[in-house]
Amino acid sequence: xKKNIPFFLIIILLINCKESTKQSESIASEVVESERNSTxxxxxxxxxxxxxxxxxxxxxxxxxxxxxxxxxxxxxxLGITMVWMNPFFESPLVDNGYDISDYRAIHPRYGxxxxxxEMLDGMKSxxxxxxxxxxxxxSSDEHEWFQSARSSRDSEYRxxxxxxxxxxxxxxxxxSLFDPEGGWDYVEETDSYYLHTFAEAQPDLNWxxxxxxxxxxxxxxxxxxxxVDGFRMxxxxxxxxxxxxxxxxxxxxxxxxxxxxxxPQLHEYLKxxxxxxxxxxNVFAVAEGAGSTFKDAHDLVDADRNELQTAxxxxxxxxxxxxxxxxxxxxxxxxxxxxxxxxxxxxxxxxLSNHDNSxxxxxxxxxxxxxxxxxxxxxxxxxxxxxxTPYTYYGDELGMTNIDMPTIxxxxxxxxxxxxxxxxAANEDVEEFMxxxxxxxxxxxxxxxxxxxxxxxxxxSGMPWKKVNPNYKEINVAAQENNPNSVLNHFRKMVKLRxxxxxxxxxxxxxxxxxxxxxxxxxxxxxxxxxxVLLNFTDQDSNISLPEVNSLNNTLINNYEALxxxxxxxxxxxxxxxxxxxxx
Ligand code: TEU
Numbered sequence: 001x002k003k004n005i006p007f008f009l010i011i012i013l014l015i016n017c018k019e020s021t022k023q024s025e026s027i028a029s030e031v032v033e034s035e036r037n038s039t040x041x042x043x044x045x046x047x048x049x050x051x052x053x054x055x056x057x058x059x060x061x062x063x064x065x066x067x068x069x070x071x072x073x074x075x076x077x078l079g080i081t082m083v084w085m086n087p088f089f090e091s092p093l094v095d096n097g098y099d100i101s102d103y104r105a106i107h108p109r110y111g112x113x114x115x116x117x118e119m120l121d122g123m124k125s126x127x128x129x130x131x132x133x134x135x136x137x138x139s140s141d142e143h144e145w146f147q148s149a150r151s152s153r154d155s156e157y158r159x160x161x162x163x164x165x166x167x168x169x170x171x172x173x174x175x176s177l178f179d180p181e182g183g184w185d186y187v188e189e190t191d192s193y194y195l196h197t198f199a200e201a202q203p204d205l206n207w208x209x210x211x212x213x214x215x216x217x218x219x220x221x222x223x224x225x226x227x228v229d230g231f232r233m234x235x236x237x238x239x240x241x242x243x244x245x246x247x248x249x250x251x252x253x254x255x256x257x258x259x260x261x262x263x264p265q266l267h268e269y270l271k272x273x274x275x276x277x278x279x280x281x282n283v284f285a286v287a288e289g290a291g292s293t294f295k296d297a298h299d300l301v302d303a304d305r306n307e308l309q310t311a312x313x314x315x316x317x318x319x320x321x322x323x324x325x326x327x328x329x330x331x332x333x334x335x336x337x338x339x340x341x342x343x344x345x346x347x348x349x350x351x352l353s354n355h356d357n358s359x360x361x362x363x364x365x366x367x368x369x370x371x372x373x374x375x376x377x378x379x380x381x382x383x384x385x386x387x388x389t390p391y392t393y394y395g396d397e398l399g400m401t402n403i404d405m406p407t408i409x410x411x412x413x414x415x416x417x418x419x420x421x422x423x424x425a426a427n428e429d430v431e432e433f434m435x436x437x438x439x440x441x442x443x444x445x446x447x448x449x450x451x452x453x454x455x456x457x458x459x460x461s462g463m464p465w466k467k468v469n470p471n472y473k474e475i476n477v478a479a480q481e482n483n484p485n486s487v488l489n490h491f492r493k494m495v496k497l498r499x500x501x502x503x504x505x506x507x508x509x510x511x512x513x514x515x516x517x518x519x520x521x522x523x524x525x526x527x528x529x530x531x532x533v534l535l536n537f538t539d540q541d542s543n544i545s546l547p548e549v550n551s552l553n554n555t556l557i558n559n560y561e562a563l564x565x566x567x568x569x570x571x572x573x574x575x576x577x578x579x580x581x582x583x584x
Pocket of ligand 1: 095098099135177198234235288289355356357415442
């Protein structure tokens with residue numbers, strides 16, 4: 001029975017749905033506006049978990065999801081609000097998971113999808129957001145896409161990768177970050193070469209192909225629908241390539257990012273990703289690598305670009321890549337320049353260590369038994385009192401150190417092996433090379449987490465995939481848990497101080513006496529709050545004369561008992577770190 005809907009009713013309905021679309025649009029715009037201005041990822045404290053080294057529960061010597069589940073209360077006790085976990089997907093593990101063969105499947109060594117969901121829900125119930133590692137500059141050469149693409153030039157997945165048909169002759173040289181032979185590898189089946197920025201087992205995906213991009217957005221939606229809160233975009237600055245593959249000049253690889261990164265098209269794809277995933281799913285996204293200029297970084301993260309929320313660049317970690325380490329003057333200059341550049345627009349990560357670099361205390365602190373604790377506390381005070389989202393790498397909340405690996409036979413990392421082959425081919429002094437590798441290799445920061453002083457530091461009941469640092473008897477969670485002056489409890493206190501004082505998040509940063517050779521001093525000011533941060537980067541007492549001394553108020557955190565003040569001069573003990581509020 002067809003009912004006649006009175007005309008005025010139609011009008012009202014129309015008005016309503018107009019209203020409601022206007023409403024949903026305004027809500028959507030409000031959400032976006034509030035989301036864009038929402039600040040959990042600005043005000044948060046991120047903790048990075050290298051899953052295979054965190055906690056093993058099934059005795060296979062590899063960390064797993066149930067191990068993380070077992071340690072959820074520990075994570076909550078740290079006060080951290082975000083967890084970035086390195087890749088745990090199906091993979092032949094040529095690059096420890098940064099070579100994915102199935103983006104929707106969990107590598108069995110980590111557990112099941114049910115374990116993943118329980119871990120994720122366990123974090124959420126503790127107010128911890130989860131950031132997933134998205135490795136889509138390249139896939140594994142065992143991914144079905146590549147298996148099909150390499151087998152036939154007519155494969156529907158052929159254009160998911162970059163190919164150079166052999167009949168065109170040798171492809172123009174491309175540098176590989178992991179393969180001394182270069183960035184092209186020959187495939188007999190299709191008499192052609194494929195491109196790989198990293199290892200030959202990591203063929204680069206063709207982001208110029210809209211079908212491939214849609215595949216990636218669908219993968220991100222798959223995990224967003226499981227409740228993932230954010231994505232770390234691995235090596236994404238390299239994702240877009242000029243598919244005419246022009247010749248690059250001799251020696252171009254010395255300025256790798258300039259020649260291989262940040263092509264204009266990348267921004268089109270990020271805007272597309274924003275529309276397809278980031279905005280509708282209200283998720284956070286951070287890029288690894290921010291180009292080679294401030295503009296590159298702004299173009300990635302400025303709010304009005306509708307691309308990513310944030311990014312991290314390598315200028316901080318690149319400062320101490322050799323045993324000669326770094327100069328405090330350079331350290332202060334780099335952090336002060338980037339803070340100034342991003343004080344109005346854009347938001348970046350603040351970090352000094354991760355799974356691609358050796359340990360924090362060895363590169364920027366002092367790992368000696370005498371100064372390991374205070375220097376790590378000083379560095380954590382620094383990281384958690386700067387503007388930007390602080391990233392802490394598992395174990396740095398304890399002051400875990402590098403592990404001594406003097407011979408190449410001890411290395412399994414494809415990056416280390418590649419660099420060793422390159423050094424041999426270049427007839428470099430192998431002894432000198434090994435000294436630098438022993439100091440800088442990222443394998444130093446992938447040793448099992450040190451939970452207690454039982455066998456294998458309580459990491460596994462089996463044979464650990466990587467030897468536990470012999471100093472685990474001294475450096476472990478259990479030993480530090482009940483020691484108020486431990487690195488662990490200082491870290492907890494510093495996280496709490498940051499979360500309770502927005503001035504340490506958004507406050508204006510002002511460096512003091514930048515020329516001081518031993519002390520890094522700066523203030524953070526927000527509305528009627530001002531704080532003075534004092535950090536001694538040396539193993540000696542050091543003095544600094546400050547007019548602010550007269551208006552010093554409470555000492556909010558200090559890794560020593562007292563702060564020695566004599567008239568206008570403050571004497572800081574070796575690696576002393578203190579934050580003092582200033583009367584405004
Ligand atoms: O690293 C990308 C990158 O450009 C650098 O981090 C560089 O490869 C690194 O410093 C080498 O020591 C990302 C991941 O963080 C890294 O673990 C992976 O090996 C790499 O991509 C390939 O996926």
